[in-house]
Amino acid sequence: MSAPAYHHGDLRAALLDAALALLETGGVAALSLRAVARAAGVSAMAPYHHFKDRAALVAAVAAAGYDRLYAEKLAALAAAPDDPIARLVAGARNYVGFVIDNPALYRLMASPELAGRPHADLAKSAAAPAASLAALVAAARAAGQLGDAEPAAVALQLWAFAHGLGQLAIDGHAPGADVPALAESGAQALLRGLG
Amino acid sequence: MSAPAYHHGDLRAALLDAALALLETGGVAALSLRAVARAAGVSAMAPYHHFKDRAALVAAVAAAGYDRLYAEKLAALAAAPDDPIARLVAGARNYVGFVIDNPALYRLMASPELAGRPHADLAKSAAAPAASLAALVAAARAAGQLGDAEPAAVALQLWAFAHGLGQLAIDGHAPGADVPALAESGAQALLRGLG
């Protein structure tokens, strides 16, 4: 609780925190095992007791990102009282808000570096947001609010819009715009046009 | 014309070609000066006669990407006889097609690596697609096809949709989908809903 103990206590969590901080500072390129260890005040080898290799660390950071995205921005919508379309629109706004608040983390989550070979924990974490989107689209469809549009297609199109808008925003292509408002009006328009 | 000459002839173009090939093979990470030189069959130092440093090479590759995107996919739409909405929809389809055909190149073009400090040639090349989108939106607006929607917002929302759909597709999130068709129907719906 004072002098640095030999055993850290919760080094895994500390490494993930350090990785997140490095990520937002220097992007994915800054996410080296050595830098993370350094930032956590631990020897270069210590992370190997918690992560098989660099790829495992990167995947764990991304998985934590999906967990936060779902918990902070999407989970509440599943049980909200509003009608499905309104919840989808709110979801788009929230999603874009997450991207803007965590640019480097989101870029990592969407990075092709992870698309390579599959990582079990990551796949599980990434599935929650996708499932909540699919459920809302299905609910809207069941309520007759989407005409006869194909649910999987609607979900993909809505996701694409939110994903793209968030990326453009964090890449500096929407200077001065009220991006969350554009997320809402765009999602609304897309759903209306598809229905 | 036969034995490798001391003077290459057009090493700059050869280096850009080699860079493109490396990019599609191994992603941005594979785009090192040494690897490019190696692929072009030239010493590690030769590229420095054509590019100030690695960043300049990367920017030149991206600029070439924007040039191709505009020339192959967008330029013809400016003068096409169809009404503006139809041309915007076709532009979205073409844009997504480009992304799918050139995944690594597109990722580089959209990469934050380039957003850092500005590169004159790159900015010029990137401006052409943006300008053609803006012009089509303005034409649609003038033709009364977009109600009183704000043109800059419509352009950004449409771009976001195409950008996001392309990215999701190349990241493997649209397996089995007819992505260009989704680009069309989504753009159509978005524009209809916004107008």
Add this chain to the structure above:
DNA sequence: TGTACATCAGTGAACGCGCGTTCACTGATGTAC
């Protein structure tokens, strides 16, 4: 037409760097008896 010479476009060796990862180790902790 010939020659001198500046310039251009390449070479090749070398540097220092941060990286991922290996190896053999050691101190701290927990558990069986």
Add this chain to the structure above:
DNA sequence: TGTACATCAGTGAACGCGCGTTCACTGATGTAC
């Protein structure tokens, strides 16, 4: 309660790698006279 010992979580030195970039160089080309 005490002790033996397995296991866990850390250390620190060392490796080999590809990289960007520097330096001093050299062969090929083009131009002035």
